[in-house]
Amino acid sequence: MSTVTVIDPTMSATREIEFRDALREAMTQEMRRDPRVFLLGEEVAQYNGAYKVSKGMLDEFGPRRIIDTPISESGFAGMAIGAAMMGLRPIVEFMSWSFSLVAADPILNNAPKMLYMSGGQFGCPIVFRGNDGAGGQLGSTHSWCVEGLFSNVPGLKMVIPSCPEDAKGLMTTAIRDDDPVFFLESERMLGMKGHVPEGDYLVPFGQAKVRREGTDCTLVSFGRPVNFCLDAAAELAKEGISCEVLDMRTIRPLDIDSIVRSVRKTNYCVVVDQSWSFGSPGSEVASQLHQHCFDDLDNFVHRVHSADVPTPYAFNLEQEYLPNARRICEAVRSCLYRA
Template sequence: MTRTIEYRDALNEAMSEEMRRDERVFLLGEEVAEYDGAYKVSRGMLQEFGPKRVVDTPISESGFSGMAIGAAMLGLRPIVEFMSWSFSLVAADPILNNAPKMLYMSGGQFGCPIVIRGNDGAGGQLGSTHSWCVEGLYANVPGMKMVIPAFPADAKGLLKSAIRDDDPVFFLESERLLAYKDEVPEEEYLIPIGKALVRRPGTDCTLVSFGRPVHFCLEAAEELAREGISCEVIDGRTIRPLDIDTIVQSVKKTNYCVVVDQSWPFASPGAEIAAQVHAACFDDLDNAVGRVHSADVPTPYASELEQEYLPNARRICEAVRATTYNA
C-alpha cells in the first residue's frame, strides 16, 4: 500500500522511525526543535522525542558538526541538519578532516556513524552564497558516502539506510523538492545505498543524473520522445558508492550517454561519470559522452539568469540531440 506524501514528510518519517527504533539516534541543528524545522522537515519531532534527542543549536556549524562527530565516536548516531549545505563550508574541517578519516587515522578503532543532511543546490533566487552544490567539492573525499535522492520514496528509504550505516553519510536534499508529492509505501522499507534506478526505460540515449536534475531529465525525455528520441533515464541516487554497473549496462544498449549534473563542470561528479563511461564503454559508444552542468559562473540572483544557469530540460534536449547526431 502506498500514499502520497511530500518529500519533507518522507524525510521526517525516516528520522522518526529510526529514532523510535534506536535510542542512539538523535537530531541536532539550527531550528530543528522549537521552530519545528527551518523547512519543517523535523515538524513535530521535538514533541515526540523531547529536547534531549531533538537538539536546537546556535548558528555554529563548525561547532555543532564537530560536536556530533565526537558523539559519533562514542557509538551514537547523530543526524546533523544543515539548513543548507551552503553553510557547511564553515564546517569543512570537521566534516572533511574528522568524519571521513577517523576510522583510518585510528587504525580501525573509532568509526563515525553520522548522517549530515540538508538542502543542496539552487533554491529559488537565493544568490551565489546560498546555492551551493557540494557534490563536486565533497565527493572527492574517501571515507564518506554521498546520497542524493530525487523522489520522496527514495528520500525515506535511503535516509533510513543512511542512519543505520556504520560510515559517515552526506545526504543531499533539495529545497525545490521538499514540497514534491509522490507515492511512498506505508509499510517499512529500506533502499540500499549504492544502487541506481532506471526511472524511464529507453533505447536511443542514456541520461544519467542524480538529485533534482533527474526531474529535468524526465521532462527532457518527454519532449525528446515526441521527436522520436527514446531516452533511458537513470537516477543515480548515490554518488559514493557510484553504481557504475547500471549506467554501463544501459550505455551498452543505447550506445549514447549524456550526464546531467547540477555541479559546475570542472572536476565534478559528472566529469567522473563521463570518464568511467568512456573507459568502460569505449567500444560501445557511438559518440563522446555529453555533459550538462550548471553554468560555470557563480549562481545568479535574477530569475531569468538562474533558470538558464541550471541544467534545465532545454539544455538537456540540446545535448541529447547533439550527442545522438540529431542536432
C-alpha cells in the same frame, strides 16, 4: 501541506506524502527504534525546522534528542562527530549545505578519515543532511551544490534522492549505516508529493534506478536534475528519441555497472549534474564510461552542468544557469548528431 503522523491504513497502497514528510518519517521511525539516534541543527526543535522537515519531532522525542543549536556549524558538526566516535548516531541538519562550508574541517578532515587514521578503532556513524543546490533565487553564497567538492573525499558516502519514496528509503539506510553519510536534499523538492511505503523501508546504497526505459540515449543524473531529465525525455519522445533515465541515487558509492549496462544498449550517454563541471560527479562518470565503454560509445559522453559561473540571482539567469530540460534536450540532440 500536511504532516503525516497518523495514517489511514486503507489508504496505504496509494498513500502520497511530501518529500519532507518522507524524510521525517524515516528519522522518526529510526529514532523510535534506536535510542542512540538524535537530531541536531539550527531551528530543528522549537521552530519545527526551518523547512518543517522536523515538524512535531520535538513533541515526540523531547529536547534531549531534538536539539536546537546556535548558528555554529563548525562547533555542532564537530561535537556530533565526537559523539559518533563514542557510538551514538547523530543526524546533523544543515539548514543548507551552503552553510556546511564553515564546517569543512570537521566534516571533511574528521568524519571521513577517523576510521582510517585510527587504524580501525573509531568509526563515525553520522548523517549530515540539508538542502543542496540552486533554484530559489538565493544568490550565489546560498546556492551551493556540494556534490563536486565533497564527493572528492574518500571515506564518505553521498546520497542524493530525487523523489519522496527514495528520500525515505535512503534516509533509513543512511541512519543505519556505520559510515558517514552526506545526504543531499533540495529545497525545491521538499513539497514534491509521491507514493511512499509505510513501515521499515530501506533503499540500498550504490543501486541506480531506471526511472524511464529507452533505447536511443542514456541520461545519467543525480537528485533534482533527474526530474529535469524526465521532462526532457518526455519532450524528446515527441521527436522520436527514446531516452533511458538513470537515477543514480548515490554518488558514492557510484553504481557504474548500471550505467555501463544501459550505455551498451543505447551507445550514447548524456550526464546531467547540477554541480559545476570541473572535477564533478559528471566528469567522473564520463571518465569511467570512457574506460568501460570506449568501444560501445558512438559519440563522446556529453555533459550538462550548472553554468560555470557563480549562481546568479535574477530569475531568468538562474533558470538558464541550471541544467534545465531545454539544455538537456540540446545536449541529447547534439550527442545523437541530430542538432
